[in-house]
Amino acid sequence: MSLAAELKGLNRSQVHAIWASYLGWTLDAFDFFLLVFLKGAIAKEFGATDEAVSEALFLTLAARPFGAFAFGWLADRYGRRPVLMGVILAFSAFSVASGLATSLSMLLAVRAAFGFAMGGEWGIGASLVMESIPPKLRGPVSGLLQSGYPSGYFLASLVYYLLFDRIGWRGMFFVGIAPALLVFLIRMHVDESPVHLINAAKARVNPLVEIGRHWKIALYLVVLMTAFNFFSHGTQDQYPTFLQKQHGFDTHTVGILTAIMNVGAIIGGLTFGIWSEKIGRKNAIMIASLLALPAIPLWAFGSTPMLLGLGAFLLQIAVQGAWGIVPVHLNELSPALARGLFPGFAYQLGNLIASRNGPFQAWFARTHDGNYGLALALVAGVTAVVLVIWTWLGPERRDIDFVKEAKA
Numbered sequence: 021m022s023l024a025a026e027l028k029g030l031n032r033s034q035v036h037a038i039w040a041s042y043l044g045w046t047l048d049a050f051d052f053f054l055l056v057f058l059k060g061a062i063a064k065e066f067g068a069t070d071e072a073v074s075e076a077l078f079l080t081l082a083a084r085p086f087g088a089f090a091f092g093w094l095a096d097r098y099g100r101r102p103v104l105m106g107v108i109l110a111f112s113a114f115s116v117a118s119g120l121a122t123s124l125s126m127l128l129a130v131r132a133a134f135g136f137a138m139g140g141e142w143g144i145g146a147s148l149v150m151e152s153i154p155p156k157l158r159g160p161v162s163g164l165l166q167s168g169y170p171s172g173y174f175l176a177s178l179v180y181y182l183l184f185d186r187i188g189w190r191g192m193f194f195v196g197i198a199p200a201l202l203v204f205l206i207r208m209h210v211d212e213s214p215v216h217l218i219n220a221a222k223a224r225v226n227p228l229v230e231i232g233r234h235w236k237i238a239l240y241l242v243v244l245m246t247a248f249n250f251f252s253h254g255t256q257d258q259y260p261t262f263l264q265k266q267h268g269f270d271t272h273t274v275g276i277l278t279a280i281m282n283v284g285a286i287i288g289g290l291t292f293g294i295w296s297e298k299i300g301r302k303n304a305i306m307i308a309s310l311l312a313l314p315a316i317p318l319w320a321f322g323s324t325p326m327l328l329g330l331g332a333f334l335l336q337i338a339v340q341g342a343w344g345i346v347p348v349h350l351n352e353l354s355p356a357l358a359r360g361l362f363p364g365f366a367y368q369l370g371n372l373i374a375s376r377n378g379p380f381q382a383w384f385a386r387t388h389d390g391n392y393g394l395a396l397a398l399v400a401g402v403t404a405v406v407l408v409i410w411t412w413l414g415p416e417r418r419d420i421d422f423v424k425e426a427k428a
Contacts, residue, residue, distance in 0.1 A: 023160060026156055033211040034153055036209040036210050037149050038153070039205075040202065042167075043205075045169060045172070046175065047112075047172060047202060048108075048138055048142070051111060051172075053173045054115070054180075054195075055080070056077070057177070057180040057192070057260050057274070058184075058192060059073045060265075061184075062124070062127065065189070066127075071382045072124065073124070074258075074382045076128050077257055077375075078375050078376055078378055079128055079132040080135035081249075081374070081377075083136040083138075084135045084371050085139060087139025087140045088368035091139070091140025091143075092362070094360075096219075099216055100147060100151075100216055101148065101206060101210055103140065105206050105207060107137055107141050108141065108200065108203050111199065112197050113200075114131075115196025116197050117133075117134075118134065119189075119192070119193030119196075139364070142368075143363045144364065146347040146363060147359045147364075148213050149165060149347075150351040150359075150422065155419045156297065158297075159296040160290075160294045161293070161348075162293045162346070162347040162348035162349075163289045163296075163345075167285070167290055167340065171282070173282045173285070174283065177278035177279040180275045181275030181276065184271055215423060218423065228361075230357045233355070237353055240414055241366040242366050243410060244411065246369075246370040247370075247407040247410055248342070249367075249370045251312075251343070252340075252343060253371075254399035255319075255339050255400050256281075258381045258396060259278065261392060262392035262393060266385075266392045276329075277325060281335075281336050284333035285337070285340035286340070288308065288341030291337075291344075292308050292341035293345065301348065301349045301352070302412065302414070304341070304345050306408045306411050308337075308345075309408045315331055315337075316331075316397050317331075318330060318331030318334070319335040319396075319400075320393040320394070320397035335400070338404075342407065350362075352417045352420055384398070
């Protein structure tokens with residue numbers, strides 16, 4: 021059956037679940053990436069360095085696994101749908117609170133709380149969708165879901181381009197209340213995961229016990245997601261700062277180049293997600309990662325806005341092409357009774373380990389005459405190679421019927 025025919029066969033609840041999860045991750049990423057555009061303005065207002073403000077990126081990322089654990093455990097016990105709504109309301113509220121911060125210390129604390137809430141969205145949304153759709157659609161839908169991340173970054177760049185000079189950094193954070201509206205869509209149109217309903221009808225299962233029983237695959241995936249998070253955050257979080265500080269570009273140029281970068285990321289996620297159904301999850305990840313290597317020199321060392329934009333576009337096709345496989349790959353390798361907790365927790369533990377990337381790149385640039393390009397290239401190149409090797413060594417599990425698995 022063709023991809024188009026498979027998509028037409030989805031019922032309304034399945035379609036709504038896909039869009040709710042995609043938009044949830046899009047708006048979550050939108051709120052997160054607002055900060056990367058605003059670090060300079062925040063540093064100026066509070067009289068701080070870029071390194072000091074970059075600690076907010078670290079704290080946000082470091083808090084995410086704790087949120088993934090707490091909300092993932094709740095999702096396995098009480099359902100994906102109600103917990104997902106609570107997560108979205110929480111991270112929207114903390115985005116607004118970021119704009120009310122009266123000191124850098126207060127902002128850092130709020131961004132840590134935002135990271136805790138943000139940590140719950142990805143795993144719960146991905147499990148809700150992957151447990152609700154036919155196996156043959158998991159690859160394409162995985163690419164769509166993960167494309168929500170660059171879609172959110174794209175929206176942040178667009179809002180920065182259009183509004184920053186008018187409303188300032190505090191007003192930008194106030195725009196972050198918008199994701200709360202998504203809760204109404206989920207409340208009215210999204211059904212609970214059929215797999216959770218089956219599991220809930222059985223005796224209570226402790227997801228921590230399931231993770232303990234599958235500790236080897238858990239450890240493998242934490243290392244894999246550490247590499248993945250260096251791959252994404254190492255090429256994205258300091259990119260606007262690279263354009264602002266090293267090249268001296270204005271608001272509009274930074275916004276345009278970042279938007280171009282994220283168009284490439286969206287194309288990569290969708291393309292490789294679909295392709296993974298034909299060539300396999302591991303092959304898709306490894307090919308995409310290898311394609312990043314020839315794009316790095318143009319992306320990090322281009323001399324004009326046109327060359328830098330082209331490099332960013334090509335690099336993010338590769339980076340998010342690899343990432344487009346992550347939602348399906350983690351869910352397929354997850355224990356059936358802990359899918360609300362396991363994928364998101366593994367993902368966010370990797371985030372915790374990679375969370376010093378932002379401050380590290382800021383420090384590296386400061387100690388190398390402000391050369392952010394070299395810091396970005398170093399992280400991207402090393403990570404691409406590590407990701408290929410570790411993926412090649414790992415397992416793959418495709419076309420599993422999650423509903424039948426839950427009934428067994």
